[in-house]
Amino acid sequence: MKLSVNLAERSYTITIAAGAFAAGLEAVKERKANNKSKIVCVADAAVLSLNPDKAASIGEFADIIPVEGGEGSKCFEKFAQLSSELALRGADRKSALVAWGGGVVGDLTGYLAASYMRGIEFYQMPTTLLAMVDSSVGGKTGINIPEGKNLVGAFHQPIGVFADIDFLKTLPPREFAAGMAEVVKCALIGDFELFSAIKATKGTFNPESPYLPEAIRRSCALKARVVSADERESAASGGRALLNLGHTFAHAIEKTSGFGAYLHGEAVAIGLVMAAQLSADLGYANVRAEVEETLKKCALPVRLSARLPMDDFMEAISHDKKNAGGALKFVLIDRIGKAFTQVVEREKVVRVVSEFLG
Ligand SMILES: NC(=O)c1ccc[n+]([C@@H]2O[C@H](COP(=O)([O-])OP(=O)(O)OC[C@H]3O[C@@H](n4cnc5c(N)ncnc54)[C@H](O)[C@@H]3O)[C@@H](O)[C@H]2O)c1
CATH class of the missing domain: 1.20.1090.10 (Dehydroquinate synthase-like - alpha domain)
Structure with missing residues (x-):
């Protein structure tokens, strides 16, 4: 099933289905074939180890950077480290990110996409229920600082959301x-x-x-x-x-x-x-x-x-x-x-x- 978020030139589609991950993969692959720029997938480490086959399919055309789930990863240090990784790996203005994980990976990757080279495109591939129904949709991205949660961030809409319900089978x-x-x-x-x-x-x-x-x-x-x-x-x-x-x-x-x-x-x-x-x-x-x-x-x-x-x-x-x-x-x-x-x-x-x- 598909839904639209209607925001003029920032509109996008949410695909919700068992197997939506494969559709997401195709969309990202096609983008890469069209503009030849680097794709970087920021992935929840637990999701990576639970899904080695899917990780291998993304790895065929994207760099994968693992990040631990949990609030601790939504911080400046991780944001700075990932920004450097993008630069070192040669990501440019046409590159796109893929956020593959829960709300933590989604918020962090979204903010990275909003900031890197003043904004690049990104996809959301949520793997928790919270991320599927809430954080992957709507474009709120950000990180925490010691003074409070989500105090630093940006509105930055994804260009597609692919919610594969099969991921929920392994969710605690x-x-x-x-x-x-x-x-x-x-x-x-x-x-x-x-x-x-x-x-x-x-x-x-x-x-x-x-x-x-x-x-x-x-x-x-x-x-x-x-x-x-x-x-x-x-x-x-x-x-x-x-x-x-x-x-x-x-x-x-x-x-x-x-x-x-x-x-x-x-x-x-x-x-x-x-x-x-x-x-x-x-x-x-x-x-x-x-x-x-x-x-x-x-x-x-x-x-x-x-x-x-x-x-x-x-x-x-x-x-x-x-x-x-x-x-x-x-x-x-x-x-x-x-x-x-x-x-x-x-x-x-x-x-x-x-x-x-x-
Ligand atoms: N941007 C928004 O509009 C918005 C809205 C609501 C919440 N949020 C943010 O979302 C974050 C919380 O997201 P969350 O609850 O998804 O937390 P999370 O991303 O930390 O994931 C929760 C745990 O589940 C694990 N996990 C993820 N997918 C899994 C899977 N398929 N199988 C097994 N384990 C899996 C993770 O490793 C982690 O340990 C908070 O930082 C909150 O501020 C943002």
Whole structure:
């Protein structure tokens, strides 16, 4: 199945299928045949060792540079090292990069592509669920600095995304579940049917679930729609900011608990429940129970596993918001499948936070 991200001259296609990797390979090979320039594939080291045959096929026409998955690789040192590698290997303005891995490899490689020679083209070949439904689509690229996550980056759209669902078979279950948090988020923002289908799952939603390809397609379609309408998150209300549903709470959970205690998707799951409670408190949708039930179907947490200090948590929320101009603006749920942004009084936020922090 194919979807389009419509951004005038920066438009591109997302191909989602078991076997999409082969289609991606053909597209990259054809590009190389046409313009003869070097192709460099930045690849997740775990993905490389799990897929020696696929690595060999890319290696026939591209240089492969392995990078460890995990947040630690999204740093200046790695960015500097890769920039030098590109120069040493003779990459030029017509060269293209391939990001083959999860969100870490995608964000890092995307930023490298945005910066090298003031911008070269790149392809996304996501291998985690999170990367397939979220990070590979939309053009946000970047790295972390000690002062915060994703503080340095650029908008740089890929020229093609090839999401091969077969890669998900080797993904650790906890990483798969973390990706499902973003799927549930997309459903809450704009896809009632998607939400209902996940909620109706018998047992746990897993990589073998027959509905998975459709869930990925629907999540990507939602993201493509939102990004096409508000590429740089500049809309005064709604727009790309809707994709942050649950994320202000999630960022505060990650920061206050010390990065690493929760996977990002796990923090997002708890953040979605908090956003549902905030929405209910403000007189909008009263859907917390349904949200919890659906997240549990995805083997995701709906509560914190340990107490967190209130002051630090509210400080983290204010910090997240300061970057957006000071007001405590949240994404709220109007009904399942419809979200909106609104400024919320601090004490209403405190009430929700204090229930969750215990
Ligand atoms: N750019 C965006 O719009 C955007 C959106 C959401 C998240 N992100 C970023 O995405 C990053 C997280 O991405 P992630 O969750 O994919 O993490 P990740 O890239 O670190 O991958 C998670 C783990 O899975 C391993 N892995 C990857 N593919 C595998 C496979 N097929 N089989 C087995 N193991 C595999 C990796 O080696 C790693 O250990 C964060 O840095 C976050 O900031 C970016």
